[in-house]
Amino acid sequence: MNKATRKAIIAGNWKMNKTRPEAKALLTELAPMVADVKSVEIVACVPFTNLETALAATEGTNIKIGAENCHFEKSGAFTGEISADMLAEMGVEYVVLGHSERRQYFAETDETVNKRTKAALEAGLKPIVCVGELLWERECNITEEVIARQIKLDFFGISADDLKKCVIAYEPVWAIGTGKTATADQAEEVCAFIRDTLAKLYGADVAETITIQYGGSMNAANAAELVSKKNVDGGLIGGASLKAADFTTIIKAAEVG
Ligand code: PEP
Numbered sequence: 654m655n656k657a658t659r660k661a662i663i664a665g666n667w668k669m670n671k672t673r674p675e676a677k678a679l680l681t682e683l684a685p686m687v688a689d690v691k692s693v694e695i696v697a698c699v700p701f702t703n704l705e706t707a708l709a710a711t712e713g714t715n716i717k718i719g720a721e722n723c724h725f726e727k728s729g730a731f732t733g734e735i736s737a738d739m740l741a742e743m744g745v746e747y748v749v750l751g752h753s754e755r756r757q758y759f760a761e762t763d764e765t766v767n768k769r770t771k772a773a774l775e776a777g778l779k780p781i782v783c784v785g786e787l788l789w790e791r792e793c794n795i796t797e798e799v800i801a802r803q804i805k806l807d808f809f810g811i812s813a814d815d816l817k818k819c820v821i822a823y824e825p826v827w828a829i830g831t832g833k834t835a836t837a838d839q840a841e842e843v844c845a846f847i848r849d850t851l852a853k854l855y856g857a858d859v860a861e862t863i864t865i866q867y868g869g870s871m872n873a874a875n876a877a878e879l880v881s882k883k884n885v886d887g888g889l890i891g892g893a894s895l896k897a898a899d900f901t902t903i904i905k906a907a908e909v910g
Contacts, residue, residue, distance in 0.1 A: 655861065661880065661887035661907040662820055662864050664696035664719060664781060665894025666749055667703070676703040680710040682897040690715060693887065693907045697894070698749050698781070701735055708744050719747030719781065722755060725768035737769075737776035748773050749889070751783045751807060753826045763806035770807060774815045781820040781889060782807050783868070784847070788827035797846055804850045813859045820864045821847055822889040828869025830891055834879070840867040841882035848884055873902035880907045 671679065676699060687695055698719035699707045707718045724734035740748060750773065751766035766782065773780040784803040786796045800823070808816060823843050828835050835843075844865045851860035867879050868889030879885055887907050893899040 656883055656886065656910065659862065659864055659886050660692065660694050661910065662694040662696060662781075662866060663887045663900075663904045663907050664698055664747065664749075664820075664822075664866070664889050665900055666721060666752070666868075666889055666891050667697065667699045667894060668721070668754070668891060669700060670895055671700065671703060673703055673706045676706050677710045679895070679897060680707055680716065683900060684711065684714045684716060686897055686901040687715065687904050690904055690908060692910075693904055695904055696747050696781075698747060704740070704743055704745055717746045718744070719749060719779075720745050721749050721752070723748050723750070723769060723773055723776075723778070725765065725772040727772070737772045737778055741776040741778055745778065747779045747781055747820075749781045749783065749822075751803075753783060753785055753824060753829055757826075763803055766807045767809050767811075770811065770819065774811070774818060779818050779820065781822055781866070783822045783824050783889070785824040785826050785829075785869070788825075791825065791827065796843065800843060800846060801850050804847060805854070808854070813855045816851070816855055816859060817862055820866060821851075822866040822868045823847060824868035824889060830870070832870050834870040834872075834875050835867065837875075837878040837882050837885075840879055840885055844882070844884035844886075871903060873899040876903040877906040877909065880910060 696717045723737045750769045755761040770780045786799040848860045864886040866887045867885045871888045872893040
């Protein structure tokens with residue numbers, strides 16, 4: 654398998670944006686703009702409060718809905734948390750896990766990302782697991798060490814069959830929401846490194862099937878170059894996913910590949 658046979662995934666991460674009427678309006682605007690897209694999986698990962706609205710607004714379309722996090726326990730005394738089973742029961746398909754904002758502001762660790770990934774898989778969700786280095790880690794020339802460690806820990810104890818249900822998003826932390834995009838060569842270099850790391854852990858055949866996205870200030874202007882790279886199978890998009898026209902341009906760029 655190679656890029657030509659891996660299906661690119663363009664996923665929007667809405668973060669803490671959009672009320673329910675705004676969510677409905679955005680998805681209702683987006684759906685006809687991307688209705689003809691077949692070769693790219695389109696996902697909108699939305700706040701918990703918007704899930705039901707988003708699922709209803711995209712029914713019968715080619716837009717899949719994801720959540721932005723889930724807890725690792727099935728149920729219990731975890732005030733304010735949402736379980737993977739709760740999401741799956743609603744019809745949610747994807748869940749973003751280990752986003753750098755969760756790691757930075759909500760004390761998530763590779764251990765909890767690993768537990769959340771396992772819980773999501775058990776519930777039948779497709780995890781989009783985010784990894785990425787801080788700016789100073791890149792400056793200290795330890796990007797590969799950081800990424801290898803995250804991959805090993807986040808996927809610890811996860812079988813090859815389960816790994817195939819996961820998406821990995823390479824998101825350099827210094828590029829998220831900053832307007833500073835990694836160059837296409839930098840994105841390719843780390844995405845290829847992630848694939849090599851997976852090949853060492855699971856074998857090359859498995860690694861070749863895994864969708865590895867780039868995320869970090871991807872927008873309508875830079876998407877085409879980023880997704881043209883051999884190991885970049887789409888993107889996880891924050892800010893630019895909040896505008897239907899920009900998100901559509903990124904999706905269409907991924908169709909070309
Ligand atoms: C993200 O939230 O995952 C992200 C990549 O954000 P942005 O595109 O705004 O940098």
